[in-house]
Amino acid sequence: MADGSASWKEELVKVAERLEAKTKQRRWTDRTDHLIERDFVVGAYALRKLVATGDVSDSVKQGPVPVRRFDLTGKPPLSTDDISDSYDLDNGSRRTLSIEELCDEILHGFVFVFCCGETDDLFDGIFLSSERNKNEFVYLLLASDYIALCGDVGMGYAQRR
Numbered sequence: 001m002a003d004g005s006a007s008w009k010e011e012l013v014k015v016a017e018r019l020e021a022k023t024k025q026r027r028w029t030d031r032t033d034h035l036i037e038r039d040f041v042v043g044a045y046a047l048r049k050l051v052a053t054g055d056v057s058d059s060v061k062q063g064p065v066p067v068r069r070f071d072l073t074g075k076p077p078l079s080t081d082d083i084s085d086s087y088d089l090d091n092g093s094r095r096t097l098s099i100e101e102l103c104d105e106i107l108h109g110f111v112f113v114f115c116c117g118e119t120d121d122l123f124d125g126i127f128l129s130s131e132r133n134k135n136e137f138v139y140l141l142l143a144s145d146y147i148a149l150c151g152d153v154g155m156g157y158a159q160r161r
Helices: 002-022 030-052 080-086 099-107 143-155
Strands: 065-071 093-097 109-116 123-130 137-142
Touching (some): 002 030, 065 143, 093 099, 099 109
16 A cells, blocks of 8 residues: 555645644635534544554554543533533543544544634634544544644654654
């Protein structure tokens, strides 16, 4: 899969570049939401594929990818519009996920909600939870961490920065 792996690594570099640009974007449309979600999903697919084929070093494969976990405190969300009523977003705990665990959360996602900074109101990350985990918790993944992961794997680095 040498040629295929190079194509997926190139795609990861493009995903990182596009997402980096979105972190600076001030004007948003519904299309912007779609493009960001698409890049997270395509990136997760590419990452999972490269991990499964052994085209990622063991140190990168095992993570750690930093996230914040927020436990369910109310009723599970019926849609992604009401996550603040479901999860304790004021009290998160630091966790790490392997690439495979992170990709599963993204690719089997139920919750996918944008997180914007308090001062500049720019895209900072996503709240995500898989269909399986939505009744327990939601994660916050910073865009900068996902961008670095995609860029590092895409560029073929042995370890994350």
